[in-house]
Amino acid sequence: APLPVPQKIVATWEAISLGRQLVPEYFNFAHDVLDVWSRLEEAGHRPPNPAFWWVNGTGAEIKWSFEELGKQSRKAANVLGGACGLQPGDRMMLVLPRLPEWWLVSVACMRTGTVMIPGVTQLTEKDLKYRLQASRAKSIITSDSLAPRVDAISAECPSLQTKLLVSDSSRPGWLNFRELLREASTEHNCMRTKSRDPLAIYFTSGTTGAPKMVEHSQSSYGLGFVASGRRWVALTESDIFWNTTDTGWVKAAWTLFSAWPNGSCIFVHELPRVDAKVILNTLSKFPITTLCCVPTIFRLLVQEDLTRYQFQSLRHCLTGGEALNPDVREKWKHQTGVELYEGYGQSETVVICANPKGMKIKSGSMGKASPPYDVQIVDDEGNVLPPGEEGNVAVRIRPTRPFCFFNCYLDNPEKTAASEQGDFYITGDRARMDKDGYFWFMGRNDDVINSSSYRIGPVEVESALAEHPAVLESAVVSSPDPIRGEVVKAFIVLTPAYSSHDPEALTRELQEHVKRVTAPYKYPRKVAFVSELPKTVSGKIQRSKLRSQEWGK
Numbered sequence: 001a002p003l004p005v006p007q008k009i010v011a012t013w014e015a016i017s018l019g020r021q022l023v024p025e026y027f028n029f030a031h032d033v034l035d036v037w038s039r040l041e042e043a044g045h046r047p048p049n050p051a052f053w054w055v056n057g058t059g060a061e062i063k064w065s066f067e068e069l070g071k072q073s074r075k076a077a078n079v080l081g082g083a084c085g086l087q088p089g090d091r092m093m094l095v096l097p098r099l100p101e102w103w104l105v106s107v108a109c110m111r112t113g114t115v116m117i118p119g120v121t122q123l124t125e126k127d128l129k130y131r132l133q134a135s136r137a138k139s140i141i142t143s144d145s146l147a148p149r150v151d152a153i154s155a156e157c158p159s160l161q162t163k164l165l166v167s168d169s170s171r172p173g174w175l176n177f178r179e180l181l182r183e184a185s186t187e188h189n190c191m192r193t194k195s196r197d198p199l200a201i202y203f204t205s206g207t208t209g210a211p212k213m214v215e216h217s218q219s220s221y222g223l224g225f226v227a228s229g230r231r232w233v234a235l236t237e238s239d240i241f242w243n244t245t246d247t248g249w250v251k252a253a254w255t256l257f258s259a260w261p262n263g264s265c266i267f268v269h270e271l272p273r274v275d276a277k278v279i280l281n282t283l284s285k286f287p288i289t290t291l292c293c294v295p296t297i298f299r300l301l302v303q304e305d306l307t308r309y310q311f312q313s314l315r316h317c318l319t320g321g322e323a324l325n326p327d328v329r330e331k332w333k334h335q336t337g338v339e340l341y342e343g344y345g346q347s348e349t350v351v352i353c354a355n356p357k358g359m360k361i362k363s364g365s366m367g368k369a370s371p372p373y374d375v376q377i378v379d380d381e382g383n384v385l386p387p388g389e390e391g392n393v394a395v396r397i398r399p400t401r402p403f404c405f406f407n408c409y410l411d412n413p414e415k416t417a418a419s420e421q422g423d424f425y426i427t428g429d430r431a432r433m434d435k436d437g438y439f440w441f442m443g444r445n446d447d448v449i450n451s452s453s454y455r456i457g458p459v460e461v462e463s464a465l466a467e468h469p470a471v472l473e474s475a476v477v478s479s480p481d482p483i484r485g486e487v488v489k490a491f492i493v494l495t496p497a498y499s500s501h502d503p504e505a506l507t508r509e510l511q512e513h514v515k516r517v518t519a520p521y522k523y524p525r526k527v528a529f530v531s532e533l534p535k536t537v538s539g540k541i542q543r544s545k546l547r548s549q550e551w552g553k
């Protein structure tokens with residue numbers, strides 16, 4: 001029997017996403033995906049759930065169908081092309097809290113061919129100046145809290161022509177986006193972009209040297225997540241997908257490009273700060289079917305009494321961005337009945353490894369290579385290593401560079417070249433692959449500890465510590481030692497129940513515990529109890545900060 005219309009259309013995108021069908025020469029996500037869903041919705045091919053659902057936790061709510069999203073984003077496109085004076089190919093910084101305007105402006109950028117540069121709202125004046133200068137952005141859109149920081153540096157950013165404010169009040173020198181949007185026309189002709197045209201630029205977090213600009217194309221993002229959205233995120237047109245990520249992080253784009261091609265609803269909570277109870281209450285109150293959070297948040301959630309909540313619609317959970325400790329996955333699954341599916345990727349890529357729904361999970365593994373990527377473990381010369389051996393996680397880019405891959409590090413051919421070795425792109429992460437094709441993350445290259453010629457991955461030690469009831473979370477790094485050169489040191493945040501225990505006795509107990517659950521040489525010879533761990537805005541543990549502190553550099 002012929003497939004119903006939406007399934008047939010999505011199947012075509014999925015085939016492209018999997019590398020089984022050629023990427024079309026022209027592609028624009030707004031025109032070729034969102035406007036198509038608008039028509040499918042109108043023809044009754046979609047349940048009546050919204051395409052976008054935003055709440056702020058204090059009663060305000062916004063729901064848009066694909067039709068309404070189309071209308072609002074065409075208005076927004078007219079603001080960018082009109083008052084804002086943006087031409088196709090111009091760049092715009094997009095730094096907003098989790099406000100509906102972030103999604104509107106993202107789509108408006110697609111409609112006008114504007115290259116968006118998302119950033120997090122924690123950017124300082126210095127960060128903003130660096131980003132505006134390096135990217136030569138013509139425009140920036142932000143909210144009240146960041147506007148003064150932009151004003152302080154905008155004179156030093158000669159390319160910056162317009163500043164757009166998302167606010168109910170006005171500010172001298174700024175265009176008011178909400179006012180302009182109200183008056184804008186709903187008629188707009190979508191720009192006909194080529195698949196290879198730039199769509200977005202992301203600044204890496206710059207843990208090593210100045211942040212680099214990662215450029216993605218209309219198709220790398222626009223079509224690169226359809227298959228993983230279907231298989232790993234397991235989305236269909238009746239799903240409601242909540243990812244708690246900050247808008248400035250690639251995960252917000254991953255969510256957009258996974259959910260909307262599959263006809264799913266993107267759910268957003270403004271979440272001014274991460275609060276476990278707010279997250280759990282939101283999951284109870286709204287018919288969210290699919291949840292994605294970084295492991296840090298799941299670590300917080302499993303500390304709560306989850307049996308007090310009823311998640312009526314929740315059926316699929318995901319995590320990624322850093323390693324998931326098996327203990328956290330088990331606790332979540334045990335208390336909610338819902339499995340936690342881990343994925344792995346980078347700003348430079350789409351999903352590199354994942355645990356698609358239904359695949360057997362090996363606890364502690366980040367899953368198998370996600371097609372169309374050919375993922376291998378290679379040595380420093382780019383030679384493929386056999387199963388079981390530790391090496392660099394690498395994605396094959398020769399003879400064929402996957403379409404769903406970054407174009408380059410902008411204005412930085414040396415860095416682009418340095419990220420390649422033989423036929424591969426080198427991620428900078430260390431792992432091994434087992435004979436069944438599952439990948440086991442060890443750590444970032446720089447985070448791996450060399451102690452008395454043993455190589456120790458921090459994640460394994462942290463996961464061992466996580467199994468002990470005293471440990472809320474931990475970061476394991478190398479620390480100098482006069483005899484061994486370097487040793488394992490664990491920075492540990494205790495659970496409330498253990499916070500007043502005798503630190504020396506607890507240190508010994510935790511050391512014995514690690515010796516019992518992993519190879520004894522991996523145990524932390526040094527232990528420090530701390531009240532919190534340094535983290536990036538996206539919630540990742542910054543081991544490099546602790547390491548520099550240990551080594552005094």
Ligand SMILES: Nc1ncnc2c1ncn2[C@@H]1O[C@H](COP(=O)(O)OP(=O)(O)OP(=O)(O)O)[C@@H](O)[C@H]1O
Pocket residue numbers: 203204205206207208250319320321322323324342343344345346347348366427428429441443444540
């Ligand atoms: N499931 C996972 N398990 C372990 N690590 C992960 C996982 N998912 C992502 N990561 C880590 O996150 C990295 C990608 O993160 P991202 O591209 O956001 O930039 P970043 O590494 O935080 O920034 P920068 O490259 O500037 O340091 C991966 O290379 C890996 O180290």
